[in-house]
Amino acid sequence: MNTYNLMLIDPHVHMTSRTTDDYERMRQAGIMAIIEPAFWLGQPRTEAGAFKDYFSSLVGWERFRASQFGIKHYCTIGLNSKEANNEALAEQVMELLPLFVCKEGVVGVGEIGYDDQTVAEDKYYRLQLELAKEVNLPVQIHTPHRDKKAGTIRSMEVSLEHGIAPDMVIVDHNNEETVKDVLDRGFWAAFTIYPNTKMGNERMVEIVKQYGSERIMVNSAADWGISDALSVPKTASLMLERGISLEDVRKVCYQNALGAFGKSGQMHESDWLAASPIDQREKFSGSSVLRGGQTPVVGEKIIPSGELDSNIVR
Ligand SMILES: [Zn+2]
Secondary structure: OOOOOOOEEEOOOOHHHOOHHHHHHHHHOOEEEEEEEOOOOOOOOOOHHHHHHHHHHHHOHHHHHHHOOOOEEEEEEOOOOOHHHOHHHHHHHHHHHHHHOOOOOEEEEEEEEOOOOOHHHHHHHHHHHHHHHHHOOOEEEEOOOOOHHHHHHHHHHHHHHOOOOHHHEEEOOOOOOOHHHHHHOOOEEEEEOOOOOOOOHHHHHHHHHHHOOOOEEEEOOOOOOOOOOOHHHHHHHHHHHOOOOHHHHHHHHHHHHHHHHHHHOOOOOHHHHOOOOEEOOOOEOOEOOOOOOOOOOEEEOOOOOOOOOOOOOO
8 A cells, every 4th residue: 555545546557468566566556446448459460369369368367367466457348449440350349349348347348439530440439339338338438649639529529429428438548638628528537647758647737736636537558568557656646745635636546437437337446445365376267377486475455565665656
C-alpha cells in the first residue's frame, strides 16, 4: 500500500505485454484492480484463431496471473480499430465476440473506435456498439492519435446515434483539446499518462485543477511500447503533492473507474476487499508463475515489499 493508504485502479493496462515485476510494483503501490482492453499486438494477426486465443487469455491465464500477485484482473473484449481494416478477418472476429463478451470478468466492449478513421473502422465500430447495447455492457473507446479532436467528437456522436447512453461510454486517451467536449456531453473522460509525452502527469494535475474530478479517470495504457505501469500511482502522488484533495484523487484514480465499469455488473469493490489470500502454489492449465526452487507466497493479502519502498515511487 502507498503512504496515503489509497486504493487505486488502473482501468487501461495491457498486462499481457508486461512482466511479473510490474505486477509486484503495481500491487505495492496500491493498485487493487486493473482492466485490460483487447488491443493489437504490434504483429498483425492473420487468423481468427489468434484472436480467439488472445481473448481466452484475457479471461483466463492473465486473470490468473494477476491473482498470483494480489490484483483483480478484468478485461474488455473487442476488435481493435487498426485490425478492423482487415475486413476478411474482421468478419470472423465479429462472430467470436458474442462468445466472449458475457464471460466472467468482462466489464465492457473495448477498446474500439477509430485509428485512421477509415470506412472499415467505422463499420466495425458501429457493429460493436450494437453488440454492447445488446448485452448492456459499457464501451471503452480508443480515440485516434491523429486528428484527435475530430475523431473523438465523431466517436461520441456515432455512439449517441446508436442509442448508447453517455454514462455507458468511457472515452480514452483524452487531452486538453478534447476534455471539455467529452465532459460536456456527459461521457467519462479517461486520460492516458505516457512517460516523456505532452500528456504527462504534470499536465494531468492541471486538468483536474481546472475540470475537477467528476467523470475523469487516469490510466497507464502500458503495453509493449514505451510506457509506465506505475502511471496511476505516480499521478496520484503528484496530485496530492500539488494540493488536490484526497477525495478528488480517490475519484480520479479509483472510484470513477469502478463507477463506470461497475455498470457491467461484473466489478465490485468486494472482489478485492474480500479476495482470497494469494496462493502461488496454484496452477492454471498446469502452469504456475513460479520457476525452479522459488518459494511461493501463500496466505498473504499483499505481497512482501522486497527491496522496493512501499511508498508511491516517482
Ligand atoms: Zn490500449
